[in-house]
Amino acid sequence: MKKLISLCIFLVGWQCLLASQPKNIMLILGSADPVVLQDRMDVAMRLYSMQKFDRIIVSGGCAAHGSSICEASFMHDALTRNGVPQNVIYKEENSKTTVQNYVFSRKIKEADGSPVMAPGDTVYVVSNHWHAISVAARLRKYDRVEAKFFIEGSIEPKASDKLDYVSIFNGEPDNDRFIMKGTWLTPDAVWEKADSIYYLTGSLVYVTDRLNSRFSYYTRSKFFPELDAYAANKELRFIDAGKQWYVSNGEKLLYVDKQSRKVQRIFTLAELIPNLPAAWLNRLKAGAVYGDKLLLFSDAGMLVAHKKSRVFLAGEETSPADYFAGWPYGWGRGNVSALRLDSAKQKVYIYRNQEYLELDAKLKIVEEPRSLRLKWIDDLK
Known part of the structure; x- marks a missing residue:
C-alpha cells in the first residue's frame, strides 16, 4: 500500500511538473492584405520547420480596413494545409490593428480557462514587418514572457516609418491604460x-x-x-x-x-x-x-x-x-x-x-x- 501511495504521489508530482513547463509559442500578426498575409504565413512556416511549438496563435479579425477576409481563419487554414495540427492553433479573431493583436492575443485561453500565454513562456512574434519588434518588446516587459521577434521579407521603410511601430512600446508606459486605449x-x-x-x-x-x-x-x-x-x-x-x-x-x-x-x-x-x-x-x-x-x-x-x-x-x-x-x-x-x-x-x-x-x-x-x-x-x- 505504501509503495502504491508513493507511486501515486510521484505520478501527480510528475504531471504537475509537466504542466508547469514553459511553452514555446508562436504569435503570427495578421494583415488585411491577402498577399501580405500569405507572405507572413510563409515566414511562419519557415520558423515552424526549424523548431517545435506547443501553441500557435493566429491574430487578426474579419474585414479590417474594408478587406474581404477573416485573417485568423485564413492563417489557420494555411497552417493546416501545411501539416500543422489543428489542436495547437488558437484563433484570435477580434483584432483589427497591431495594438489589438497584442491586447487580445495575450488574453487567449485554454479550454480549462487557463491562459495560453503564461509568464515564463517563450513567445516568437512573427511577421514580415518590423511591428513584430514592438509587440515582442511589450510582451517581454509587461507580460513576463521571454519574447523574441522573427521577421523575414523585403522591407523598404519610408523616411517617416518608425522602428517602434505606432509607438506600441514607448508610447504608453502604463499597460492597463495602453490596453484600454487600444480597445476604447x-x-x-x-x-x-x-x-x-x-x-x-x-x-x-x-x-x-x-x-x-x-x-x-x-x-x-x-x-x-x-x-x-x-x-x-x-x-x-x-x-x-x-x-x-x-x-x-x-x-x-x-x-x-x-x-x-x-x-x-x-x-x-x-x-x-x-x-x-x-x-x-x-x-x-x-x-x-x-x-x-x-x-x-x-x-x-x-x-x-x-x-x-x-x-x-x-x-x-x-x-x-x-x-x-x-x-x-x-x-x-x-x-x-x-x-x-x-x-x-x-x-x-x-x-x-x-x-x-x-x-x-x-x-x-x-x-x-x-x-x-x-x-x-x-x-x-
Whole structure:
C-alpha cells in the first residue's frame, strides 16, 4: 500500500511538473492584405520547420480596413494545409490593428480557462514587418514572457516609418491604460438612467449623454461596491436580465439588482443552467435574458437556453451568423463583449470592439454596426 501511495504521489508530482513547463509559442500578426498575409504565413512556416511549438496563435479579425477576409481563419487554414495540427492553433479573431493583436492575443485561453500565454513562456512574434519588434518588446516587459521577434521579407521603410511601430512600446508606459486605449470603447456592461448612458469597462465606469457631448468617469466600486471582492484576478461577465444582471467571475454567479446595484443572491452558473456544457463555465463572455430565452455568447459562438420553471435548460449551440439574419461579416464568429436590453423600446443592443448593433423586438438586426468610439479620457488616473 505504501509503495502504491508513493507511486501515486510521484505520478501527480510528475504531471504537475509537466504542466508547469514553459511553452514555446508562436504569435503570427495578421494583415488585411491577402498577399501580405500569405507572405507572413510563409515566414511562419519557415520558423515552424526549424523548431517545435506547443501553441500557435493566429491574430487578426474579419474585414479590417474594408478587406474581404477573416485573417485568423485564413492563417489557420494555411497552417493546416501545411501539416500543422489543428489542436495547437488558437484563433484570435477580434483584432483589427497591431495594438489589438497584442491586447487580445495575450488574453487567449485554454479550454480549462487557463491562459495560453503564461509568464515564463517563450513567445516568437512573427511577421514580415518590423511591428513584430514592438509587440515582442511589450510582451517581454509587461507580460513576463521571454519574447523574441522573427521577421523575414523585403522591407523598404519610408523616411517617416518608425522602428517602434505606432509607438506600441514607448508610447504608453502604463499597460492597463495602453490596453484600454487600444480597445476604447469595448464595454463589459451598458445601462441607461435618465439621459445618461453608463459604460462599464474593466474597473472604470464611463458616463456620457447620447451625443457624447459631455462625459465623466468613476471607479467601478462607486457603482458596484460589492463586485471588487469577486473581480480579483478574474474577469466579470454580465448577463442582462432586465431589472437585474447575472454577473459571473467563472466560479460564482451574482444576482445584482440594477436599481441598488447590490448583490441579492450568490450561486453558480450551473445552478442557473443545470445542463450547461462544462466548457461554457470558461467560455462565457456576455449574455441576455430575452423573453423565455437566455442567449450566451463566447469568443467562438453562442448558446441558446430556454426557461423552464426557475431555471434555464441549454439547447442548441450555434453561431451568431447562423442565429441572426444579416450578422455582419466583419463581426466574425462572435467576440461579443456586452448586451443591453431596452425593455421600454423592446430592443436589444449588442456590443463588440468599438461598435454596436441594434436589434428589434423580434431580434432582427435593424442596420449595419454603428461606431462606439467615444471621447478618450485624457487625464485618466
